[in-house]
Amino acid sequence: xxxxxxxxxxxxxxxxxxxxxxxxxxxxxxxxxxxxxxxxxxxxxxxxxxxxxxxxxxxxxxxxxxxxxxxxxxxxxxxxxxxxxxxxxxxxxxxxxxxxxxxxxxxxxxxxxxxxxxxxxxxxxxxxxxxxxxxxxxxxxxxxxxxxxxxxxxxxxxxxxxxxxxxxxxxxxxxxxxxxxxxxxxxxxxxxxxxxxxxxxxxxxxxxxxxxxxxxxxxxxxxxxx
Amino acid sequence: xxxxxxxxxxxxxxxxxxxxxxxxxxxxxxxxxxxxxxxxxxxxxxxxxxxxxxxxxxxxxxxxxxxxxxxxxxxxxxxxxxxxxxxxxxxxxxxxxxxx
Numbered sequence: 001x002x003x004x005x006x007x008x009x010x011x012x013x014x015x016x017x018x019x020x021x022x023x024x025x026x027x028x029x030x031x032x033x034x035x036x037x038x039x040x041x042x043x044x045x046x047x048x049x050x051x052x053x054x055x056x057x058x059x060x061x062x063x064x065x066x067x068x069x070x071x072x073x074x075x076x077x078x079x080x081x082x083x084x085x086x087x088x089x090x091x092x093x094x095x096x097x098x099x100x101x102x103x104x105x106x107x108x109x110x111x112x113x114x115x116x117x118x119x120x121x122x123x124x125x126x127x128x129x130x131x132x133x134x135x136x137x138x139x140x141x142x143x144x145x146x147x148x149x150x151x152x153x154x155x156x157x158x159x160x161x162x163x164x165x166x167x168x169x170x171x172x173x174x175x176x177x178x179x180x181x182x183x184x185x186x187x188x189x190x191x192x193x194x195x196x197x198x199x200x201x202x203x204x205x206x207x208x209x210x211x212x213x214x215x216x217x218x219x220x221x222x223x224x225x226x
Numbered sequence: 227x228x229x230x231x232x233x234x235x236x237x238x239x240x241x242x243x244x245x246x247x248x249x250x251x252x253x254x255x256x257x258x259x260x261x262x263x264x265x266x267x268x269x270x271x272x273x274x275x276x277x278x279x280x281x282x283x284x285x286x287x288x289x290x291x292x293x294x295x296x297x298x299x300x301x302x303x304x305x306x307x308x309x310x311x312x313x314x315x316x317x318x319x320x321x322x323x324x325x326x
Contacts, residue, residue: 110268112266114265129253130249130251156253156308157297157300159302160301160303160306174303175303175307176307177306177307178306178309179309180251181311182249182310182311183249183268183312183313184265184311185265185286185288185311
């Protein structure tokens with residue numbers, strides 16, 4: 001226990017077996033000492049072999065993770081802001097996502113970026129019911145809830161309820177289009193541009209396009225003081 | 227290769243349950259939908275998943291299903307849909323409906 005924690009109190013504490021008058025140690029989360037599973041062992045073995053045979057270096061593997069972690073949803077927000085302000089870019093983005101995002105130095109690799117646009121009657125929502133396929137190149141790593149079994153299994157069956165639980169209560173006359181990305185396509189939603197953003201710069205527009213807006217479970221909001 | 231199916235074509239997903247690595251979810255097997263677009267050819271994940279080269283490549287489509295056709299008790303809009311990526315060998319073309 002550190003000294004900062006010592007304090008006088010005039011109320012009763014139940015210290016259990018501890019009769020010293022000081023606090024019992026706070027509960028601590030035990031370290032995870034479980035043995036690695038089969039796949040984790042295979043990954044470690046493969047990594048060691050690749051390094052040993054000189055195919056890659058440990059530094060290259062570390063750098064790979066660093067690059068992956070550097071991909072943030074702000075990349076997607078810039079793309080959406082450009083689509084909102086530049087109709088010819090939006091047209092290209094909807095027709096050939098891979099070619100359009102190359103403007104931002106983003107490469108989709110083997111996957112095909114498929115961009116879907118919300119309208120005043122349609123809300124698009126993205127899921128991968130099999131695993132957690134996600135447009136990482138434009139949005140970074142997926143949030144935990146996106147990978148949860150609950151979201152993956154429920155959003156295809158009851159999208160309206162799931163969105164409502166996430167704070168997006170859609171009017172009954174909005175059609176919901178769920179996109180299940182199971183194969184080689186990756187999806188990005190262009191949300192509707194709020195009316196109150198007329199004359200905004202691309203940078204300012206990008207600031208209201210959050211990750212969840214581009215997954216389709218939320219919509220951009222303009223706060224009163226913006 | 228030119229896609230065998232075009233946007234608007236009605237299709238039925240093959241109702242089968244083979245072992246192995248499959249990307250076609252159970253909730254659309256045996257169900258009817260409409261081709262939304264052809265997406266190009268991709269290495270077949272059913273082969274790639276078992277260490278083969280995935281060749282020849284397979285045409286991939288986006289197929290649009292009406293939610294009401296997938297779930298008996300769907301609570302939501304009449305026109306709500308799910309778009310699913312499906313490889314061509316899972317799709318059977320359906321005849322054009324009379325009067326359409």
